[in-house]
Amino acid sequence: MASEGHELSHELLDELPPSRNQRYIRQLLLHTGVLEERNEDLERIPGWLEHELADKPAAHASLARPFLHWFLLRRARQRAAIRRHPASADRDLRRRVSVALDFLSWIDQRGLPLADLAQEHIDDWIAGATSQRRYLIRYFLKWTTSRRLTRELTVPSIPSQEPQDLLDDDDRWRLLQRCLTDDALPTDVRAGGAITLLFGLSTERLCHLTPEQLKFGDKHAHLILGRHPVLLPPRLAELLRQLAEQPQLRPQVSRAHPGPQWLFPGMVPGKPISTHGMTQKLNRHGIPVRTARNGALAALAADLPSPILADVTGMHRHTALRWVAYARRDWAEYLAARAEDEAGGRKKVRPQ
Numbered sequence: 001m002a003s004e005g006h007e008l009s010h011e012l013l014d015e016l017p018p019s020r021n022q023r024y025i026r027q028l029l030l031h032t033g034v035l036e037e038r039n040e041d042l043e044r045i046p047g048w049l050e051h052e053l054a055d056k057p058a059a060h061a062s063l064a065r066p067f068l069h070w071f072l073l074r075r076a077r078q079r080a081a082i083r084r085h086p087a088s089a090d091r092d093l094r095r096r097v098s099v100a101l102d103f104l105s106w107i108d109q110r111g112l113p114l115a116d117l118a119q120e121h122i123d124d125w126i127a128g129a130t131s132q133r134r135y136l137i138r139y140f141l142k143w144t145t146s147r148r149l150t151r152e153l154t155v156p157s158i159p160s161q162e163p164q165d166l167l168d169d170d171d172r173w174r175l176l177q178r179c180l181t182d183d184a185l186p187t188d189v190r191a192g193g194a195i196t197l198l199f200g201l202s203t204e205r206l207c208h209l210t211p212e213q214l215k216f217g218d219k220h221a222h223l224i225l226g227r228h229p230v231l232l233p234p235r236l237a238e239l240l241r242q243l244a245e246q247p248q249l250r251p252q253v254s255r256a257h258p259g260p261q262w263l264f265p266g267m268v269p270g271k272p273i274s275t276h277g278m279t280q281k282l283n284r285h286g287i288p289v290r291t292a293r294n295g296a297l298a299a300l301a302a303d304l305p306s307p308i309l310a311d312v313t314g315m316h317r318h319t320a321l322r323w324v325a326y327a328r329r330d331w332a333e334y335l336a337a338r339a340e341d342e343a344g345g346r347k348k349v350r351p352q
Contacts, residue, residue, distance in 0.1 A: 002057075003264035008034055009116060014037060024119040024268055031269035041090040042073060049097060060104045065142075068097055071143040098138035099133060117150050132158050136344050146342035167288065167295035172197055175287055178236040185285055187246075188264055191239040192278060195223075203275040205314045209263045226311035301327035 008029060016022050016212065023044070025264055030037060053061045072093045080089065081284055107114065112121060119141035122141070126134055138155035145152055165212055167175075179185065179194040195209075213224040214237075221237035222229035232240065242265045262272040273281075279289050301323040 011290055019148065025270060027268045028057050039077065042080060042093070044095075045073065045090055045093055050093060052098070056101060057108075059215050060101060063103060063104065063149075067100060067140060068093070071146075072096060072139070095133065096136050096139045099236050101138040103140065114144065117153060119153055120268060122153050122155060126156060143236055157345045165291045165294060166298055167291040169295070172292065172299075175292065179287070180233065180239075183245065187239055187242055189281060189285045189287070191236065191243055192264060193282055193285070193292070194233075194236045194239065195288060196282065196287070196292050198233075198236070198297055198311050199223075199294045201224065201225070202293070202314055203343050205265075206261075207264050207275055208279050209258050211263060212260075214240055214244055216241070221352045226314065228308065228312055230312065297323050298327050 013022060018078050023040070026040065027151075030040070049064060050350075051150065076089050093263075104114075106125060107117070107121070108193060110121075122137070125137065129135070135155060135158045141150060141155060149224065176194055176197045179190045179197065182190065185193075192206055195206055196203075200225045211302070215224065215229060216237070221240075223232055223233075225231075240263065256286040257305050264273045264278065265271075266273040268279065281312060282289050282292075297313065297315075300313070301320075304312070304324075306320040306324045307326065309315070310317045313320070315323075328332045
């Protein structure tokens with residue numbers, strides 16, 4: 001680019017095929033102030049869409065572009081302006097667009113014009129679902145209805161499911177003990193694993209933790225999660241102190257503008273480790289992220305009110321309500337079963 005005399009810009013980089021190298025160079029230029037800051041997670045989605053539309057009918061493209069630009073991205077940018085780190089917004093938007101494109105192909109195969117869609121067609125689409133992915137069509141239909149491209153149509157709520165794949169307490173405490181005491185594990189793995197096993201943070205929220213969220217007192221240390229300071233076990237506090245104070249191991253370039261420091265820095269300048277990278281790292285060291293987090297959430301939900309659970313873990317308040325209901329029902333069933341066993345044992349004892 002430099003040899004051809006082009007002025008470096010986001011638009012020039014957008015013309016290049018999406019790749020890891022392209023993303024790294026862009027972030028390096030952002031980090032050093034050569035390019036202006038922008039929400040790269042969101043702004044690279046239009047380029048992804050054009051790649052997806054390369055083999056799609058023109059009619060599909062004429063719907064997908066405004067759906068992305070004027071509905072999904074507009075709302076996502078508004079949320080990003082007030083949120084510290086929108087959780088996987090780029091991934092969610094891609095899924096919604098992909099489902100919309102799948103749906104357009106589905107109605108084409110049935111010879112259905114978009115304007116003729118009826119509720120029975122939506123019901124058929126949902127009935128053929130093999131996962132919850134098809135329910136995401138609600139976003140596209142909300143947009144088409146607002147543009148008067150379709151009549152008012154209803155997408156049912158996703159059926160509620162019980163939490164799956166929970167790490168039981170014995171295994172969770174065994175893994176936590178390993179994280180706190182095993183010096184053979186990398187420090188970031190020990191700290192990230194312990195936080196997941198104790199507090200059930202999403203990987204997104206874990207990756208975005210900063211040293212400013214650590215508060216060290218004379219006797220105790222706390223981690224600020226949401227509006228609540230959470231007491232840290234001494235060994236975990238020491239691990240987090242090491243992460244906060246350790247020099248960066250990777251070569252760093254000077255940052256043009258002050259930005260957040262990360263407890264778990266990534267390879268890209270100025271960015272934390274990716275959620276995928278953190279998940280892979282923990283899994284590779286024997287800490288199953290999904291089951292570990294679910295086990296922690298089940299334990300927390302048995303003790304915390306849903307508003308505090310939502311604030312500490314970053315989950316939606318409705319999700320927190322479901323976790324609390326699940327944990328308390330599970331505990332009630334356990335107590336009932338134990339009472340029944342004890343009653344049965346008393347019946348077997350003959351009076352003297």
